Amino acid sequence: MLKGIDSRLNAEVLGALCAMGHGDYLVLVDTNFPADSLARHSVTGRLLRMDNLTSAEAAEAILSVLPLDTFVDDFAGRMEVVGDPAAVPEVQAEVQAKVDHAEGRARPLPGVDRFAFYDLAKGAYAVIRTGERRFYGCFMFRKGVIGPEV
Secondary structure, X not given: OOOXXXXXXXXXXXXXXXXXXXXXXXXXXXXXXXHHHHHOOOOOOOEEEEOOOOHHHHHHHHHOOOOEOOOOOOOEEEEOEOOEOXXXXXXHHHHHHHHHHXXXXXXXXXXXXXXXXXXXXXXXXXXXXXXXXXXOOOEEEEEOOOOOOO
């Protein structure tokens, strides 16, 4: 255990978050996502896991240490509901609330088409699977920067 680090963050996830640079992104996915096969294409080359956590719980832990990119519109994203891209299921509203809290302001998550999201996962720094069983619990977070202390 480390002081000040959310205990839901395991060593593999912390290592990946620390190693990521500005503009790198990770995908956080639910249990139905083809995570293992797509993670093999990511920078880490293997699936990372945050078992027994919902998407919102995992996002909250990740966002406690990961700054989101402020220079781009695709600072984060959510997988769109097939056939209803404007829909925001409860699982996505929960993660949106965690993003807004971490950012200190409302920053709506852009939608990403399902198959485009699969392609996005292949280019990720890391793919992290949660224990989320609700559909469309899939998100992308792009790493920002931490400025110098003044």
